[in-house]
Amino acid sequence: MAKLTVKDIQSELAGKKILVRVDFNVPIKDGVITNDNRITAALPTIKFILENHGRAILFSHLGRVKTEEDKAGKSLAPVAKDLSEKLGQPVVFIPGVTRGPELEAAINKLKDGEILLVENTRFEDVDGKKESKNDPELGKYWASLGDGIFVNDAFGTAHRAHASNVGISANVKQAVAGFLMENEINYIQEAVENPVRPFVAILGGSKVSDKIGVIENLLKKADKVIVGGGMAYTFFKAEGHEIGDSLVEDDKLDLAKELLAKADGKLILPVDSKEANAFANYTEVKDTEGIDIDPGFMGLDAGPKTIAEFGKELAGAKTVVWNGPVGVFENPDFQAGTIGVMDAIVAQPGVKSIIGGGDSAAAAINLGYADKFSWISTGGGASMELLEGKVLPGLAALTDK
Numbered sequence: 001m002a003k004l005t006v007k008d009i010q011s012e013l014a015g016k017k018i019l020v021r022v023d024f025n026v027p028i029k030d031g032v033i034t035n036d037n038r039i040t041a042a043l044p045t046i047k048f049i050l051e052n053h054g055r056a057i058l059f060s061h062l063g064r065v066k067t068e069e070d071k072a073g074k075s076l077a078p079v080a081k082d083l084s085e086k087l088g089q090p091v092v093f094i095p096g097v098t099r100g101p102e103l104e105a106a107i108n109k110l111k112d113g114e115i116l117l118v119e120n121t122r123f124e125d126v127d128g129k130k131e132s133k134n135d136p137e138l139g140k141y142w143a144s145l146g147d148g149i150f151v152n153d154a155f156g157t158a159h160r161a162h163a164s165n166v167g168i169s170a171n172v173k174q175a176v177a178g179f180l181m182e183n184e185i186n187y188i189q190e191a192v193e194n195p196v197r198p199f200v201a202i203l204g205g206s207k208v209s210d211k212i213g214v215i216e217n218l219l220k221k222a223d224k225v226i227v228g229g230g231m232a233y234t235f236f237k238a239e240g241h242e243i244g245d246s247l248v249e250d251d252k253l254d255l256a257k258e259l260l261a262k263a264d265g266k267l268i269l270p271v272d273s274k275e276a277n278a279f280a281n282y283t284e285v286k287d288t289e290g291i292d293i294d295p296g297f298m299g300l301d302a303g304p305k306t307i308a309e310f311g312k313e314l315a316g317a318k319t320v321v322w323n324g325p326v327g328v329f330e331n332p333d334f335q336a337g338t339i340g341v342m343d344a345i346v347a348q349p350g351v352k353s354i355i356g357g358g359d360s361a362a363a364a365i366n367l368g369y370a371d372k373f374s375w376i377s378t379g380g381g382a383s384m385e386l387l388e389g390k391v392l393p394g395l396a397a398l399t400d401k
């Protein structure tokens, strides 16, 4: 990686107030964290700072906060408690406070190896979106709370230029990547920019419009781009096939045609579907003969021929990037395609297999494949932008090696 990492500055951590941006944007229901993956993913960096006698001052956003009323239920208090349990030590936390003398006093009281979590950075959005619009004064103020070192481990927000990542980076001596950030960048960026070939990408999910940039970039970089899921039916309609009541974006038909023409045979589509006569409460489910969907039906998963075909396309792949389920995986009746794809990916000997976050990460974790992939990204939007070949502002703002 071209940026400094926390490992590079290990000898400089002791006795210093180290500012750390983490991504603790976790789902919380009735005060209870329902998925703590992101907290767990940040532990290596936090522990490294504490074990090296740094004083860690953590920042994170949680959800969206636009009004005073939005603050209810958006406090990081449950996260502070969970983090304290995970670390086995107290985490100083002042509810509702993102700046001011009380916060500054608590920070100045920290001893080496101690930790404080600042309240939800987006509480600053109530008054003129200071966090989300990267208010220069706010970034400067937060940077002033530390001793000139900032560790950014929040990959999930690296595609945004906010005060708590880009703003702080601009006002410290050294802004470095944490271990999670480093891993995410190394796995995803390396796969796209410098892949061991053959490199196969699999893209699914509901909408073509969400993934145009990803498809275009990966058609340039990958040896094959497999497109499945709801997205495929827009391509099929563009090719003149019958798609029944399947998901379609009629305003993207020309674009689909263009992509197919540009792809020069690299773009691989399903060859059959599992179709049902409704999205929910259906009374009939069957496999189609070929690509065409029967009238009154909708394609909700890859059919058996497609699963076999995708398996052949993946055979021998050394790098696979997967983003988006190839069927309505939330429903057990339409999981076979997504499971088939996962089985085919993880079966390739020596493959570097990367899941680009979001729904496909959820599918892999929920269906028991979490340990079988080389890397499952913690960032949906950020990993999509890396796959599009975009520069992530949160990463760009870090200090070069």
Ligand code: AMP
Pocket (backbone or CB within 6 Å): 204, 205, 206, 207, 210, 228, 229, 230, 231, 247, 299, 300, 301, 323, 324, 325, 326, 327, 328, 329, 330, 358, 359
């Ligand atoms: P995305 O957020 O665009 O990655 O889309 C993920 C969603 O696409 C999941 O909720 C899937 O249920 C859905 N999906 C996948 N295949 C289909 C399909 N054939 N028809 C409708 N929705 C689908």
